[in-house]
Amino acid sequence: MPINFDKKGIVSKILTFSCVDGPGNRLVIFLQGCNYDCITCHNPHTINHCDDCGDCVVSCPTEALSLKINKVTWDESRCTGCDKCIEVCPNKSNPKTTIYSVRQLIELITKHHHFLNGITVSGGEATLQLGFVLELFKAVKASKELAQLSCFIDSNGSLSETGWYKLLPYIDGAMIDLKAWQDATHLWLTARGNHRVIQSINLLALSDKLHEVRLLYIPDKTDLLSEIDAVSKYLSMLPQQVNIRLNAFQHHGVIGDALMWDKCSEEQMQQFSSELTKRLGREVLVPSIYT
Numbered sequence: 571m572p573i574n575f576d577k578k579g580i581v582s583k584i585l586t587f588s589c590v591d592g593p594g595n596r597l598v599i600f601l602q603g604c605n606y607d608c609i610t611c612h613n614p615h616t617i618n619h620c621d622d623c624g625d626c627v628v629s630c631p632t633e634a635l636s637l638k639i640n641k642v643t644w645d646e647s648r649c650t651g652c653d654k655c656i657e658v659c660p661n662k663s664n665p666k667t668t669i670y671s672v673r674q675l676i677e678l679i680t681k682h683h684h685f686l687n688g689i690t691v692s693g694g695e696a697t698l699q700l701g702f703v704l705e706l707f708k709a710v711k712a713s714k715e716l717a718q719l720s721c722f723i724d725s726n727g728s729l730s731e732t733g734w735y736k737l738l739p740y741i742d743g744a745m746i747d748l749k750a751w752q753d754a755t756h757l758w759l760t761a762r763g764n765h766r767v768i769q770s771i772n773l774l775a776l777s778d779k780l781h782e783v784r785l786l787y788i789p790d791k792t793d794l795l796s797e798i799d800a801v802s803k804y805l806s807m808l809p810q811q812v813n814i815r816l817n818a819f820q821h822h823g824v825i826g827d828a829l830m831w832d833k834c835s836e837e838q839m840q841q842f843s844s845e846l847t848k849r850l851g852r853e854v855l856v857p858s859i860y861t
């Protein structure tokens with residue numbers, strides 16, 4: 571199994587410890603770039619790749635950004651993390667991305683592996699950098715020190731079957747968002763239909779690699795409650811060990827029209843989850859906080 575340790579990925583953020591991105595303690599790598607344009611995106615600055623327009627450079631209070639030969643450069647040592655650059659970016663992008671090779675990430679994971687159950691690659695949409703994710707997971711599985719770490723992917727489900735077949739030998743689990751039931755509602759919310767999402771969920775379930783399906787509940791906007799019978803019938807066909815996680819729409823990080831929408835309250839979530847639980851005949855995971 572040859573591994574390309576020089577394969578590079580564009581990373582927007584790394585958390586060396588997370589307990590909410592898959593089972594146990596995980597190192598999470600967030601990749602830049604997404605093929606959806608969700609109205610409710612909580613990290614809209616991860617959607618597009620920076621086009622080096624330079625608009626954000628003057629917004630930086632600590633001169634951590636500069637324009638050198640028409641390329642925006644970020645000096646991490648000067649950055650305070652104020653995110654002013656992200657606020658002014660007209661392109662839903664981020665000047666603070668870092669290019670990592672597989673080799674560099676393996677070194678980082680090795681440094682932390684004693685405290686980890688696994689790694690999760692998230693986004694943006696992680697599968698848009700499929701070649702990089704494949705080489706990274708292959709390298710983890712081939713390492714004597716790291717092979718016990720589980721490799722998870724957090725995805726919007728838009729990857730083709732061909733792409734999933736490439737990943738399946740190297741992933742232990744996938745977490746997929748199902749943002750709406752009707753194709754038209756999904757298209758309105760994300761700028762893409764949900765045909766591929768359903769296809770991905772089905773394929774991962776059949777392959778015993780589906781860890782979690784996540785439903786974003788946006789009262790009066792998503793169709794998950796009005797279509798609850800169809801949604802429940804579909805979810806009840808998935809293996810019992812698959813987590814069904816409900817996320818409540820909140821305003822954190824959101825920009826544009828969705829900021830005018832009502833947030834999902836605990837009572838609204840309880841109503842939705844009890845309707846779903848009643849039909850599914852099993853528990854679903856609900857948020858612990860509503861802010």
Ligand code: SF4
Pocket residue numbers: 629630631632633634635644648649650651652653654655656666
């Ligand atoms: S987050 Fe960092 S780079 Fe961006 S404006 Fe603030 S200090 Fe500058």
Ligand code: SF4
Pocket residue numbers: 619620621622623624625626627642655658659660661662663664665
């Ligand atoms: S992050 Fe946004 S504002 Fe800054 S250079 Fe890139 S595209 Fe322009």
